[in-house]
Amino acid sequence: MKLSVDPERCYGSGDCAYRAPSVFTVVDGFGAVIPGREDAGDDPKVREAVEGCPSQAITVTEERRAPTG
Ligand code: SF4
Numbered sequence: 706m707k708l709s710v711d712p713e714r715c716y717g718s719g720d721c722a723y724r725a726p727s728v729f730t731v732v733d734g735f736g737a738v739i740p741g742r743e744d745a746g747d748d749p750k751v752r753e754a755v756e757g758c759p760s761q762a763i764t765v766t767e768e769r770r771a772p773t774g
Pocket of ligand 1: 710714715716717718719720721722735736737757758759760761762763
């Protein structure tokens with residue numbers, strides 16, 4: 706699961722950083738994923754943050770893994 710914040714939608718409420726402070730932060734008044742935490746989408750707190758974002762600015766995308774073998 707890959708996390709990203711759409712800066713076009715985010716209006717900087719800070720809810721994401723409040724709900725999951727180990728994954729989200731607020732930079733220059735906008736929500737952002739802390740570098741290196743983009744793959745934390747499975748964490749229940751992150752789920753809450755995604756669902757609780759008032760502007761639906763947080764996207765969680767399935768990472769496609771290259772087939773092995
Ligand atoms: S909760 Fe949503 S609108 Fe608020 S700072 Fe985070 S991404 Fe932006």
